[in-house]
Amino acid sequence: MSSPIRVGVVGAGFFGTMIASACAGHDSFDVVAVADPVADASQRLAEAHSARAYVSFTELVDDDTVDLVVVATPNHLHAEPAVAALLAGKHVFVEKPLGIDEDSVGSILAAARGARGRLIVGHVMRSFPGVRRMVAQARRGDLGEIIEAAGARRRVVHLPDDPGDWWKLDRRRSGGELLHEIHELDLVVWALGEPSEVLSMTGAPLAHGEHMVDSDIVTELRTPSGALGRHSVSTSAHRAEWWFRISGTEASVEADFRAGTVTRYEDGLIAEVTGVFDLPASDESLRESAETAQSYNTGGPGPLWMRTAVACELDEVAAAVRGTSTTLTEHPATAALVAIRANTLAAEAAR
Template identity: 30%
Template structure:
């Protein structure tokens, strides 16, 4: 399988490293308007560097295009790749508005190519373990969930992150990770209440999601956080509690309520961190889905749904009111 990569920055390099570990996959071209970035990745992969995406599509004969570009460019490059008959592996978020996301899905379906969106959190072992335990009924009826994701402001490295019209800001770019996880784990959302505060390099947002099941999730996202990058998640139910904190040496703790079986003791069961790179697991999975025509763990529709909730958070912050999902069904949020 022949792969072409457009966008040779950090995530483009990650994609290239992952493809190098997948059997029978070859990177045949890399493309970036920054000639130095393109040359560096070309030297790393042994593939030719291109300044023109059109030329790369024509000359390489690639089967798949990896799109590791700024978010505002996801739609035009996905559409061009799909119309050229190429499968697409696109970084998250799928797009910056629902109309673009819907058009991306439609054009890929029309041209009979696959569209995969890199919501990589689903491939992290601690989040995968939480999902499995929820599905197995280990927590009983879910009541409340919390998640937080925080780090430095990425605009200090890439200026486009500081422009909402290009990145979507902390909600669409960062919070969307935990939104997608909560949708995966807890189901459909009934209403959204959001708050966002920006001040220079501070970009903070919080959201409260009420699910159709009655569960409530509180999510925080923070750019400009003064400490190292961190993620936390906690999900509580009628039978127990799941907790994950990247600052701890244990990637996941499970606390269960006292029962006759455990004789009143509260048990924490540590889960070992995975040794495999989640990005590599994600890339391998997407390639396998193309080869075997399987449905992916995260679908393009899942990515659309996560974007819908992220935009509802921003709409709630704008109006000061909760957003009910039936209000936005079939409508585009900007």
């Protein structure tokens, strides 16, 4: 059995706490260090895992016992610790999105070129077993020539009664809903590859904390082969949808995450139905979650399907560090750059 990968977590907030706990429960990882500028938060999380506590990410990056640096800061603060860790030769796992503007994304990519460590991005839905099988079918040619990939996450999101100055509700720090909820857009570009053209439209502005933001965003892509990508995200849709589809000339496969199913269609007929996860109980948890009001997760371990998803993601992170998987390392920045471009186009159109 391989030695555990020694983890240093930068950021002791919700995601840092969640990922540290998940790593501690995974055979491949050992949490050895935590860094957060809020000393009490750093100390509290470090003590929970018998790890060292730092107030500066530079101290953590300089710690020779750390193999993998997990960047779990708010979205606008990803670049500095990621760049520092890559330049120090560490493996780096950055929570999605990689960055919220071209400069931050570009600086991380520049540091990753030729680095000893691997750049791993937390596009967790790539690690869902059913999604991996969908993409594998497309790449093997089992669907014929790929003509479309599409995805959507549309629901009403209920905000906390008193969100205060919560960074997730400030697009200057989160990048906006398209970047913060980038999962399905990432699946589209993971299936299709680099696009040659990006179009975007936003609308339905609603109050989001202290800010007014567009609650409905539609993005379309074209690839050099002519295949099309379509993506939609909404925080105000009472008819909820959550799905991802790849269509080819011979067949289509579609994951319905609210139903916990992956369905293959041939000539308009259902040819096969399998699960999103390999555990039926996790698929049932998806169905149960679909029946509850949707809100941003602000604490707690989450439902079974979410815990299963994180475990699958950590399997892929460990495989990436050990050089046996590229699921979370290929196209690390494509989705972020597409979303940044889409946000820019939408802002220009709104003027």
